[in-house]
Amino acid sequence: MYKNLAATLVAACFISPAFPQSAAPAAPPLKIGFVYVAPVTDAGWVHQHDEARKAVEAALGDQVKTTYVENVAEGADAERVIRDLARQGNRLIFTPSFGYMEPTLKVARDFPDVKFESITGYKTAPNVAVANARYYEGRYLAGIAAGRLATSAGYIAGFAIPEVIQGINAFTLGMRSVNPQATVKVVWLGAWFDPPRERDAAMALFNQGVEVMAFHTGSTAVMSAAQERGKLAIAYHSDMRQVAPDAQVLAVTHQWGSYYTRRAQAVLDGSWKSAALWGGVKEGMIRVDSFGPKVPQKVADEVRARQRDIAAGRLHPFKARTALLDNQGHEVLAAGKTMSDEQILNMNFLVQGVQGTLSK
Known part of the structure; x- marks a missing residue:
């Protein structure tokens, strides 16, 4: 009898409101890996992608857990790192560099x-999506500002891939x-x-009489060189006024946070599909802002107006307003x-106006 009573009391304890049953365990967070081609710094390409990683964490909270590996060379080393991230249980992996495509x-x-x-x-592949931004839209806008302030510009470029060529040509067309x-x-x-070589290249161009500098590399070295020489420069990837408060004309900034968050949410809710996105000013992925003190207000207003025109599809x-020529004089459009x-x-x-050739 007493044994039965004891059993009844124990059972009652487990169903009493004072002793609620344990809630179902929470789903484990979605592990997300990021691979960076350079170190995480205070500005630049990698900085913008790391800011996007933080935006994912801020938006999705405990639903996600992110990690990153920085300064990973393109090629075999990238494949090793990407593979390690997959083995570690990351169910979504971002690889933001052109040379990571084949390893991915x-x-x-x-x-x-x-x-x-x-x-x-x-x-693309069934489990590989691609995304890029129309950087050339921001380059064209930067060229308008540069053309209002100078007649000669320099451009430090990484590699002669289409994305970089687009930027050089759009910048030149904007200036002209x-x-x-x-x-x-x-x-x-x-x-x-390669910050030392970026700086040296900028200094060499300034020595040749260049008035304003643009670049498609990953550090702030060109901006620092312009600040040191009392010249002008276009910040790329992110706002760089902290290193070039007087030299910065404006910044062409890349905004990845919204895209990364949407893609992480799609994995969480099971709606992720392979896709290809090429977004620009209209989609909020490219923005020209952060004008420097040497830019007249009317120039800033003009650039902002042209930015609105691009977003609206008017520009x-x-x-080609007139026949578009390459720098050898051949019509290309x-x-x-x-x-x-x-x-x-x-x-x-x-395009016509560019002094240089495509690197081999």
Whole structure:
């Protein structure tokens, strides 16, 4: 009898409101990995992607857990790191560098249940999506500002891939849209991130009389060089006024947080699909802002107005007002025509006004 009573009391304890049953365990967080081609610094390409990683954490909270590996060389080392992240249980992996595309595809074949986002890549797979931004839109706007302030510009470039060529050409066309005599001298660096060589190249161009500098590399070295020499420069990737408070004309900034958050949410709710996105000013992925103190208000207002025109579809940087010529004098686009996305994505020439050749 007493044994039965004791058993009844014990059972009652477990169903009493004073002793509620344990809640179902929470789902484990979605583990997300990021691979960076250079160190995380206070500004630049990697900085913008790390800010996007933080935006994912802020938006999704305990639903996600992120990790990153920085300063990973493109090629075999990238494949090793991406593979390690997949083995560690990351179900979503962002690989934001063009040279990570092939390693990402290779690892993805071995981990079909992992989702990969190849940023600046162009090859997709069932579990590999690609995304890129129309950086050239921001470059064109920066060129307008540069053309209002100077006639000669320099451009430090990493590699002669279409994305970089688009930027050089759009910047030059922007300059020449307001200053038809403007010229742009190009120096190919053969690296994405090499601050000493970036600085040396900028100094060499300043010594040649260049008035304003643009660049497609990963550090703030060009901005620092312009600040040191009392010259002007266009910040790229992110606002760089902290290193060039007087030299910065404006910043062409890349905004990845919204895209990264949407893709993480899609994995969480099971709606993720392979896709290809090429977004720009209209989509909020490219923005020109952070004007410096040497930029007249009327120039800033003009650039902002042209930015609104691009967002609304009223302005396209690669629409030929007159016949578009390359820097060898050959017509590449007839007057009144607009380049297709396919033509832009395969761009392999430098426009009239650019002083330089495509690196091999």
